[in-house]
Amino acid sequence: MVCEIWTPNRNTDKSIHQQIFHYLEDRIITGEWPAGYKLTPQRKLAEELNVHRSTIVNVLEDLKSSGLIEGQKGSATRVTTNINAFLTNGNRVNWDFRIKNAIYKESPPFLKTINNLELDSNIIQLSRAELADGFFPKYQMREITRLVGENLNYLGKEDPKGYFPLRESIARHLKNYGINTSPDCILVTSGATQGLQLIALGLLEKGSTVFLDTPSYLYSRHAFQSAGINLRGVSMDEKGMIPFEICNLRNYQNRAAIYSIPSFHNPTGIVMPPSRRNSILEMCLKQRLPLIEDDVYRDLWIDEPTPPPMKSMEGGNSVLYVGSLSKSLSPGLRIGWTVANKQVIERLADIKLQLDNGSSILPQHIAYEWLKGQFYNEYLMEIRKKLRVRRDFLLYMLEKHLGGIASWKVPTGGFFIWVNLNKCKSVHHLYLRLLNRGILIHPGSIYNEDRHNYVRLSFSYASMEELEEGIVVLAEELLKL
């Protein structure tokens, strides 16, 4: 039916997927392909349009869920039998338009891609920022769940700030870090992610600017942007964020904030020493800027205890402190906390009510059981030993296979080694080649364009064998580039 063969244009903003979707949609809406019309088989269509078969599969699935085509697995795909009624009813909401113009922006495609790849158990994960399942304290967790289940009475409406005994035990836990606070000044959140999001929505004016480490954690960057916040990068040296670069923000008045990951920074692994923490906090105090301290890796020190958080220092009430059990215990529990003054916490709790009507109660009870006694601290001691072995092994592998052609700093905790591949010109290329061989890394380029010769390697998730294979292949591909 198609006389001149159309193919997608690779030099536009529109994705190949979108172009094909609209091309096929047009054929149907215009009636060119009538009700019951049998579509060209997937394989053939892929060839004709010169795209991968999986692209066609995805587009067809979307056309199906839009109601334009139908067909069971195995049998041919056809234009929906009652397509005319469907179309004259005019009953097609323009989802594309709505998605594109909605209040929150879509994630950049590379984030979605990496996120999906991180869920693929066939890929060697040098990327996942998460403890391996082998670390998971299965028996303790089962025991605690049993205990919590046994004492379950009622799961009703609760204080939006979170389960009170949990907030008490978090307050006690934070005391170990030198933070003096009370349950009223703590909000239990769905991980650190939600804390950051609530801060963005509840304390920042639309169009405000957040100054943050360059490079910085991808998702928090994106979450701020989605909410309508501008980002400005602040350079780092080997001690973290450079105070001088944030010394002159008075013009922003109440429309700016600082966001930093001072302990085992994602992606560089850098730890801010106490003196630098002092200087950063002082800069914030002088300019009346809130400081968002994202401290999710604090408990994961390997060589020596993490320096005290800025929240614990004099002037700490300008600090919005964000923590979580995701990195040290389990990301699937979704328990984090935000610490701030009471007025701020109430504001954030109010927004949390609007967003999710409060956190689920069971995971809070479980987190409470972990934190109330010495359970969690004892567990951490084990974790640190295991993390050290993995870190040392990855360092050894790097030395063995990349010594001389790459350089790195030894991280003293956390999950990451930030490797400078000296002469590598396109880490994106390397990323694709590794992926082709079943290995996932974070190319520095997704953090910042000028990091085209860095990779973030995580030693927390892959097995020893996988770490070895990953580095061997990385070295091979690097030399081939």
Place this chain on the structure above:
Amino acid sequence: MVCEIWTPNRNTDKSIHQQIFHYLEDRIITGEWPAGYKLTPQRKLAEELNVHRSTIVNVLEDLKSSGLIEGQKGSATRVTTNINAFLTNGNRVNWDFRIKNAIYKESPPFLKTINNLELDSNIIQLSRAELADGFFPKYQMREITRLVGENLNYLGKEDPKGYFPLRESIARHLKNYGINTSPDCILVTSGATQGLQLIALGLLEKGSTVFLDTPSYLYSRHAFQSAGINLRGVSMDEKGMIPFEICNLRNYQNRAAIYSIPSFHNPTGIVMPPSRRNSILEMCLKQRLPLIEDDVYRDLWIDEPTPPPMKSMEGGNSVLYVGSLSKSLSPGLRIGWTVANKQVIERLADIKLQLDNGSSILPQHIAYEWLKGQFYNEYLMEIRKKLRVRRDFLLYMLEKHLGGIASWKVPTGGFFIWVNLNKCKSVHHLYLRLLNRGILIHPGSIYNEDRHNYVRLSFSYASMEELEEGIVVLAEELLKL
């Protein structure tokens, strides 16, 4: 020290709390009250300013968390000893400004007040939209939690759409309602609340208009507004939303949506009959408007099964369907679902990742255990019997004590009786008087100004004795008004 006695002004927008806070803050910042200055005792201050003592207590607490005053329980409250260092450090972030101007708006004060009152176990709750703890299937829930705990292996990163087997079992459950869908078209959310919020952020342009039942559920109204959506009320008759009022929205193009609670509507209890559902859906289809169908009370029918949802009707792919276990099983579990086409669900899942990094896994496993077999359906049969008894009892009490001076329709399910207090001129007054006697109702005025003679009474939460006492007192106070 204060020559002319200042008192708060009751005729301004600023709350009494804010005024007193700023008044005291000024005394300290200006140096009028120097470091170590001993504040007037609370009781005296309350008298001088002619406010309730609890207001003073709250203000002082906030001044304390701002670092301006100090003092242990029992001893006098004083201006912070190192207040000068504190002030010249300039280290006070202007939280007030930030809270007031942030992206999300604060909840209206009455919402916060009612929300707090609903958590007060000393108050008779004719307000809480929740099953009484006596309904809670404690033993089944314990057993299920034990089971889930026993089989726990790992709580790691998961598909942002939610636990796959749960989505499968939700799809099966929805089939009972006539909705044909697949796990790919289902997003597990933190209750219906999060579903509504994701729809607002992910499918509506800033400044869009949502047309909704008048009156309608308070929190969803507020959640849409917080996100920057305009609301327009649509009148209801005894069959629910009136289609004629939404027949002419073409000018809004892609910048409008319809939101309705067709089954056991909150607050009126109205059920849309099938013919009305058809007309509403048709209006949406003709104008290519998405229809947000909030169906959280569906499973709670008492007299006869709820009519099929609009999502199940022809053209149902324009419907964004929102459901939850909060009303029928437990609000503290925080399990809900949104059903839409795959493209939309992926968009919403992407935003969910940004907001909370996914739902907690354990509650999803528990919900799965409830939904996978006949457990939940059998449980519902019990609940319906108990709900019927309570509804009938409340109707009997109304007849006995308010017959002739009030009128109502018999709800055929859900939690609410929407009572017209005929001649009552200020239901807000009545609300305050009842509160004074330890009874909480929802005055119609919080739903809509012109409902000054309605109350929403919930028969789901209070005990029989409490229901009786509540209605007796309501009748007494009504007669006194």
